[in-house]
Amino acid sequence: MPAKFDHNDSSVVVIIGSGAGGGTLAHELARKGISVVVLEAGKRVEMTEFQNDEVAMFALFTWQDPRTATGSWSVAKTSPDLPVWTCKLVGGTTVHWGACALRFQDHEFKPRTRYGAIAGANLMDWPVDLKEMEPYYDRAEDMMGVTGTHGIPPLPVSNHGKVLFAGAKKLGYTKYQVTNMAINSLPRDGRASCQQTGFCVQGCTFGAKWSTLYVDIPRAEATGKAEIRPECQALRIEHDASGKVTAVVYADRTGALQRQKARIVAVAGNAIESPRLLLNSSSSLFPHGLANSSGQVGRNYMRHTTGAVFAVFEKPVHMYRGTAQSGIVMDEARLDTRRGFVGGYQMELLPQGLPSFAQTIIPGGWGRDRAWILDHYANAAGLWVIGEDMPRETNRITLHPEKKDRFGMPIPNIHSDDHPNDVAMRNHGYQQGESLYKSIGALKTVRVSPYPSTHNMGTNRMSEKPRDGVVNQFGQAHDVKNLFVSDGSQFPSSGGENPTLTIVALTLRQAEYIADQMARGEI
Amino acid sequence: MKRTLESGQVTRRGFLVGGAATIVTVAVSGVTLLADPARNWAVELPSFTPDQARVLLQFVRDLFPHARLVETFYAEAIAPLHDEAAKDPATRELLASGIAQLNTLAHAPAGKSYADVTDEKARVAAIRQIEGGAFFAKVYGATLTPLYNQRKVWPLFGYEGPSSALGGYLHRGFNDLDWL
Numbered sequence: 001m002p003a004k005f006d007h008n009d010s011s012v013v014v015i016i017g018s019g020a021g022g023g024t025l026a027h028e029l030a031r032k033g034i035s036v037v038v039l040e041a042g043k044r045v046e047m048t049e050f051q052n053d054e055v056a057m058f059a060l061f062t063w064q065d066p067r068t069a070t071g072s073w074s075v076a077k078t079s080p081d082l083p084v085w086t087c088k089l090v091g092g093t094t095v096h097w098g099a100c101a102l103r104f105q106d107h108e109f110k111p112r113t114r115y116g117a118i119a120g121a122n123l124m125d126w127p128v129d130l131k132e133m134e135p136y137y138d139r140a141e142d143m144m145g146v147t148g149t150h151g152i153p154p155l156p157v158s159n160h161g162k163v164l165f166a167g168a169k170k171l172g173y174t175k176y177q178v179t180n181m182a183i184n185s186l187p188r189d190g191r192a193s194c195q196q197t198g199f200c201v202q203g204c205t206f207g208a209k210w211s212t213l214y215v216d217i218p219r220a221e222a223t224g225k226a227e228i229r230p231e232c233q234a235l236r237i238e239h240d241a242s243g244k245v246t247a248v249v250y251a252d253r254t255g256a257l258q259r260q261k262a263r264i265v266a267v268a269g270n271a272i273e274s275p276r277l278l279l280n281s282s283s284s285l286f287p288h289g290l291a292n293s294s295g296q297v298g299r300n301y302m303r304h305t306t307g308a309v310f311a312v313f314e315k316p317v318h319m320y321r322g323t324a325q326s327g328i329v330m331d332e333a334r335l336d337t338r339r340g341f342v343g344g345y346q347m348e349l350l351p352q353g354l355p356s357f358a359q360t361i362i363p364g365g366w367g368r369d370r371a372w373i374l375d376h377y378a379n380a381a382g383l384w385v386i387g388e389d390m391p392r393e394t395n396r397i398t399l400h401p402e403k404k405d406r407f408g409m410p411i412p413n414i415h416s417d418d419h420p421n422d423v424a425m426r427n428h429g430y431q432q433g434e435s436l437y438k439s440i441g442a443l444k445t446v447r448v449s450p451y452p453s454t455h456n457m458g459t460n461r462m463s464e465k466p467r468d469g470v471v472n473q474f475g476q477a478h479d480v481k482n483l484f485v486s487d488g489s490q491f492p493s494s495g496g497e498n499p500t501l502t503i504v505a506l507t508l509r510q511a512e513y514i515a516d517q518m519a520r521g522e523i
Numbered sequence: 524m525k526r527t528l529e530s531g532q533v534t535r536r537g538f539l540v541g542g543a544a545t546i547v548t549v550a551v552s553g554v555t556l557l558a559d560p561a562r563n564w565a566v567e568l569p570s571f572t573p574d575q576a577r578v579l580l581q582f583v584r585d586l587f588p589h590a591r592l593v594e595t596f597y598a599e600a601i602a603p604l605h606d607e608a609a610k611d612p613a614t615r616e617l618l619a620s621g622i623a624q625l626n627t628l629a630h631a632p633a634g635k636s637y638a639d640v641t642d643e644k645a646r647v648a649a650i651r652q653i654e655g656g657a658f659f660a661k662v663y664g665a666t667l668t669p670l671y672n673q674r675k676v677w678p679l680f681g682y683e684g685p686s687s688a689l690g691g692y693l694h695r696g697f698n699d700l701d702w703l
Binding site for chain 1: 663696
């Protein structure tokens with residue numbers, strides 16, 4: 001049964017956000033008998049409200065509060081009002097994620113050592129490495145039911161996957177397969193198996209896809225130690241004279257301000273909202289933002305180097321049928337600087353329904369050439385290039401100097417400029433993607449510029465030394481020992497893999513650390 | 524807004540009764556209708572003159588020219604834009620001046636409009652001159668999704684859409700591709 005805690009109960013851990021980081025942390029701590037209050041800005045939507053409808057679900061899930069974008073990144077031009085696509089509901093982005101569950105590679109934890117000094121990039125090794133992360137990846141995969149691990153069979157190959165694999169083979173690639181997916185290929189853990197609906201991103205109507213919305217959150221509540229407060233947006237974290245955090249001020253569903261006292265605060269609002277909240281919690285003790293003595297809060301914003309290639313064939317593909325992102329080509333994920341860039345990228349299936357395809361195939365495009373592509377929608381196939389982008393101090397989240405949201409909180413501005421390494425990688429990915437599809441007879445290929453960012457990372461990065469980052473290897477703020485960051489903003493680098501599995505693995509590790517530190521009376 | 528011509532009963536936009544190969548713009552009691560009398564279908568656009576409605580219709584078709592789509596789908600696509608114009612004088616003014624500009628740029632003969640210019644190249648050349656402007660951005664942004672998000676449009680592009688109620692695509696062709 002869900003717990004109910006008093007606003008003055010200062011024994012609780014307050015978690016801000018309920019996605020991959022916050023939802024997982026709530027479950028892990030509650031399981032260990034620790035009281036948690038989860039503040040979630042969005043609504044609590046039930047699985048029964050999911051529809052196979054791209055436009056309606058976009059409206060239901062998306063964080064649409066105003067944000068602004070600056071910098072030379074193409075998204076600032078193609079989608080200035082929605083530069084990132086994150087979610088605002090219980091479960092966060094685990095409701096709409098594609099469920100690719102890939103581990104980072106060893107070298108991706110050591111970019112500074114392995115790539116060397118790169119001009120214009122703020123490269124830093126992680127304070128953890130793959131070997132230390134392996135047991136947590138292992139537990140995360142088991143908990144999420146990742147196919148291809150723990151004896152769970154892979155999902156079957158869809159039409160869209162067949163096209164990708166045929167092109168990969170023709171091009172001489174060898175590392176193509178059905179992706180490790182946090183989507184049940186067989187019934188498991190009380191959840192159904194995938195029915196190939198094709199609407200993973202609109203919320204899985206069968207619950208085959210792992211999401212904290214219907215896995216971790218209800219289980220956290222069932223312990224009797226967790227209370228989820230939807231439609232409660234955190235505005236400010238307060239601290240005492242010693243610099244320990246003491247409470248979170250938030251606006252509830254009526255807009256009224258509340259103050260929840262806390263023993264520990266964990267911020268898990270994603271790499272845009274988490275630094276926004278810390279920056280908005282500045283005080284005389286922390287004049288540049290809470291836990292920001294390093295000056296790194298909000299900096300090193302990463303979004304993956306992305307781009308898409310779509311191809312039109314003579315015969316039907318029906319890319320919308322089946323598990324959305326189930327095919328992957330991993331040959332370009334290696335580190336090989338002969339290609340003209342450091343880091344690597346994956347090529348992942350990227351199907352779209354007709355409404356999304358029409359919106360994004362040529363941003364701002366019109367006329368007969370564009371119409372021809374849409375006329376061949378049934379014969380189209382597409383892949384997404386997703387690779388490591390360079391952390392840059394100047395790519396950052398800041399508080400807008402004038403614009404405020406409905407609660408009077410400054411809105412975030414997202415500034416990003418591509419690093420030359422990002423541009424070289426994207427162009428390589430475009431060329432390889434086009435070659436892949438042309439090798440099996442594509443009539444036409446189209447390069448699509450990056451979409452609003454779904455993988456947002458780096459803005460409260462972890463570091464060994466306090467001067468280099470915001471949190472330590474457990475996500476604990478260097479400056480404030482009872483403040484934690486529990487989302488992708490901890491990442492010092494982006495790797496070339498979808499971030500969710502790594503967020504969950506880091507969170508499992510963090511939960512152990514928090515419980516241990518609490519037991520020792522350290523926090 | 525939509526109403527059936529026979530009954531005169533006004534209903535909000537709902538399910539299309541049918542597609543029309545050609546539709547007419549008429550003013551009934553001073554209210555502009557895009558109508559397909561043969562199929563008992565109409566979209567009511569009281570904020571536009573019949574000429575303005577015809578220009579908008581042709582403009583949106585030129586932006587998104589699909590031979591397979593009959594006029595009623597384009598009429599449905601501009602209906603939300605009309606609703607916005609009905610509420611907001613600034614939008615109405617933006618559309619009116621944009622339409623007038625299109626007429627000029629397409630070199631429509633005196634008394635005729637952009638919609639009467641039969642040379643597609645001339646219409647496309649006119650659009651190129653307004654691309655990037657506020658009128659173009661407004662019409663483009665307001666009509667794209669309403670055009671392609673119509674359930675009756677989907678099968679015409681081979682999109683089968685929702686699958687959950689049918690058990691997904693697991694037994695409905697998710698892996699039936701055999702031409703590779």
